[in-house]
Amino acid sequence: MTSKKVIFWAFTVALGGFLFGFDTAVISGAEKSIQQLWGLTTVQHGFTVSIALIGTVLGSLTGAIPSERYGRKYTLFAIAVLYLLSSIGSALASDWISFLIFRFLGGIGVGISSVTAPLYISEISPANSRGRLVAMFQFNVVLGILIAYLSNFLLVGMGDNDWRWMLGVQAFPSLIFLVAILFVPESPRWLIVKRGRVEEARQILSVANGGIDVSGIVSDIQNSVNAGKENGSSFSIFSSQYKLPLALALLFAFFNQVSGINAIIYYAPRIFEMAGLGKSSALLSSAGVGLVNFCFTFIAINLIDRFGRRTLMFIGSFGLIATLGLVAQAFYSGNLGGYAVPVYLFIYIAFFALSQGAVIWVFISEIFPNQVRAAGQSMGSFMHWLLAAVIAFTFPYIAETLGGGNTFMIFCGMMVLQLVFVWKLMPETKGTSLEQIEKTLILH
Numbered sequence: 001m002t003s004k005k006v007i008f009w010a011f012t013v014a015l016g017g018f019l020f021g022f023d024t025a026v027i028s029g030a031e032k033s034i035q036q037l038w039g040l041t042t043v044q045h046g047f048t049v050s051i052a053l054i055g056t057v058l059g060s061l062t063g064a065i066p067s068e069r070y071g072r073k074y075t076l077f078a079i080a081v082l083y084l085l086s087s088i089g090s091a092l093a094s095d096w097i098s099f100l101i102f103r104f105l106g107g108i109g110v111g112i113s114s115v116t117a118p119l120y121i122s123e124i125s126p127a128n129s130r131g132r133l134v135a136m137f138q139f140n141v142v143l144g145i146l147i148a149y150l151s152n153f154l155l156v157g158m159g160d161n162d163w164r165w166m167l168g169v170q171a172f173p174s175l176i177f178l179v180a181i182l183f184v185p186e187s188p189r190w191l192i193v194k195r196g197r198v199e200e201a202r203q204i205l206s207v208a209n210g211g212i213d214v215s216g217i218v219s220d221i222q223n224s225v226n227a228g229k230e231n232g233s234s235f236s237i238f239s240s241q242y243k244l245p246l247a248l249a250l251l252f253a254f255f256n257q258v259s260g261i262n263a264i265i266y267y268a269p270r271i272f273e274m275a276g277l278g279k280s281s282a283l284l285s286s287a288g289v290g291l292v293n294f295c296f297t298f299i300a301i302n303l304i305d306r307f308g309r310r311t312l313m314f315i316g317s318f319g320l321i322a323t324l325g326l327v328a329q330a331f332y333s334g335n336l337g338g339y340a341v342p343v344y345l346f347i348y349i350a351f352f353a354l355s356q357g358a359v360i361w362v363f364i365s366e367i368f369p370n371q372v373r374a375a376g377q378s379m380g381s382f383m384h385w386l387l388a389a390v391i392a393f394t395f396p397y398i399a400e401t402l403g404g405g406n407t408f409m410i411f412c413g414m415m416v417l418q419l420v421f422v423w424k425l426m427p428e429t430k431g432t433s434l435e436q437i438e439k440t441l442i443l444h
Contacts, residue, residue, distance in 0.1 A: 006208040009124060010133040012180045013076060016117040017137040019083045019177060020110045021144025022151075022170055023052065027103070029152025030163035038096045051100050052107035053392070057385045059111020064378035066112070068194065072120040072187040075112065080178035082109035084171055091168030114361070114381045119374055122365035123189040126209050127433045131304035134362040135297075142297045142353070146290050189434070192221050193370045220435035224370055237368075237375035245367040245441050248425065249380035252363060255418040256356050257387035259320055260411035263395040264345060265289065271404075272342055288342070289349055293357070296350045300358030308430040309359045310422060316355020317419040323348035324412035331404035360384070366429045369438040 027049055035045045066075040086106030093099035118137050125133040155165045188201035188208075198218060205214040237246060264271060304312060326344045330336060360380075368376030399407045429437050 003207060003210045006124060006126065007133070009184045009208075010121045010136055012177075012184050013117050013120050014136040014140045015173065015177045015180065016076060016079055016113040017140035018144040018147075019080075019170065019173055020113050020117075021141035021146075022148045022173065023083065023086070023106045023110055023144075024141075025145040025148035026152065026166055026170060027052065028149070029156060029166045033160075033163040034099070038099075040096070044096075048096070048100065048103070050389070050393070052103045052110065053385070053389050055104040055107020055109075056111040056114075057382065057389055059108040060114055060378060060381035060385045061111070062378070063112035063115030063381065064374035067116045067119060067190075067374040071190055071194070072116055072123070073181065073184060075116045076120065076184075077178065077181045079109045079113050079116065080174060080181055082106065082112075084174040084178060087168055087170035087174055091164045091171075111381070111385060114385070115374065115378045118361040118365040119377045120187050122362070122434065123187040123370075123373070124185075124204070124208050128431050129305055130366070131309065131362050131430055132301045134365055135301045135304050135358045137361050138358055139297050139301055142290075142294045142357075146294050149290060189221055189370050189373075192218070193225055198222070217433065217435075220433060221370060224435045224438055237372045237379060241442050242368070242372060242376070245369075245376060246379060248367055248427075248441075249364045249376055250383050251421055251425070252360060253380045253383035254387060255414065255421060256360050256384055257391055258411065258414040259352060259356060259418070260324070260391070260408070260414075261352055261356070262388045263391050263411075264348070265293075271345070271399075288346060292346050292349045293353050296353035297357055300354045303354075304358055304362065305430055308428050309363050310426050310428040312355045312359055313422045313426060314419075316351045316359075317415055317422055319351030319355075320348060320415040321412055321419065323351060324408050324415060328405050328408035328412055331408065363426075363429065366434060366437055367427075367441055369442055370434070373434075 031045070031049050034040070034048060040048060063075075066078065082105050086102050086109060089102030090099055090106070093102060118134050121134045121137060122130060151169055152166050155162050155169070158165055185204045186200075188204040191197040191201040191204075201221075202214060202218050205217055206212070209217070300312065323344050327341055327348070330341050330344070364380040365373070365377055395407075402410075427437075427440065432440075
């Protein structure tokens with residue numbers, strides 16, 4: 001049974017995902033005004049837009065440190081502070097350098113959030129509902145992106161400083177997140193593993209699991225720690241006994257990005273114009289991408305614990321191979337009139353949201369043992385954001401150099417490799433306790 005309290009805790013922490021999505025997308029409405037205001041060169045402008053992404057890569061790489069040392073709850077509180085400072089500071093920035101600093105802080109918050117929020121929800125959730133509770137994080141990311149676009153649309157035209165309102169409005173959900181975090185407990189697994197506060201953890205687990213006796217769960221957590229100590233296991237994420245979960249996390253994050261998802265989301269208008277649509281139609285189609293992503297992420301949340309992570313990834317892989325192949329074929333044949341390419345890409349987004357989009361943060365948060373879960377989540381998140389940055393920066397050059405057909409065929413080929421990965425390597429984790437998953441994947 002999933003208690004109402006654990007749903008509230010998970011939803012509260014998933015608000016970090018909403019701010020993650022909002023912070024990532026909101027710059028799209030302000031970037032032109034900022035370039036004109038401070039007379040930025042093309043290089044400076046590109047750096048201004050990407051500075052948050054640079055912060056995200058750094059935040060994801062270091063996010064495990066505060067999570068392990070100070071706990072998941074206090075790290076989430078610090079993330080909320082970063083979001084609040086970033087939104088107010090960016091909105092009130094009087095010069096370019098201070099603007100960069102505050103946007104960079106927001107990016108740090110996004111990076112640490114992508115480590116700590118899924119980690120916390122995974123550690124506090126009952127096994128039978130862990131998938132949909134952790135997937136709420138991704139749902140909130142997508143919702144944050146949508147709300148940012150809507151907010152920008154409503155605020156545009158409010159005068160010369162409309163861009164300040166676009167960035168500053170994020171302070172309101174940041175403040176809500178900051179206050180709400182005070183009402184969630186610490187991760188029970190962190191309390192046992194890092195602080196030895198077993199009774200406090202037992203009470204939290206009991207509430208999370210609907211009041212049932214959780215002695216077995218507590219024993220499993222303690223045994224997982226003791227087994228590592230007795231076998232002289234190193235608690236470094238790079239130790240040999242963790243090589244399978246680490247490889248799974250890095251490969252999963254790798255395939256997430258080489259599907260081309262961020263290239264398509266960031267450059268949707270450009271791709272639709274390449275496919276022969278006019279500028280206004282291209283922008284309208286881009287909004288459709290966001291809506292499809294939102295709808296199918298919602299569907300995935302309701303399916304992930306019923307059908308499992310691996311099943312969704314099988315379905316998604318076949319769908320991504322087919323749609324990317326069709327897009328590549330359209331470019332090769334020059335059959336770019338009408339709405340064939342936008343329709344294929346809408347279907348592509350649907351399959352991505354149903355599989356990779358919903359599963360990534362769930363799966364990576366489940367496969368590492370208690371002692372190194374934060375470090376493992378950090379490594380997977382870092383791979384995700386590093387490749388997101390590389391692909392976002394290189395896609396225009398690759399598409400121009402190789403052409404649309406070859407570019408999308410590369411993405412298609414990568415999804416064939418993903419299908420092999422899911423078939424041969426990816427374990428199913430649905431309905432299984434974190435400690436049981438550890439026994440399956442870790443070489444003691």
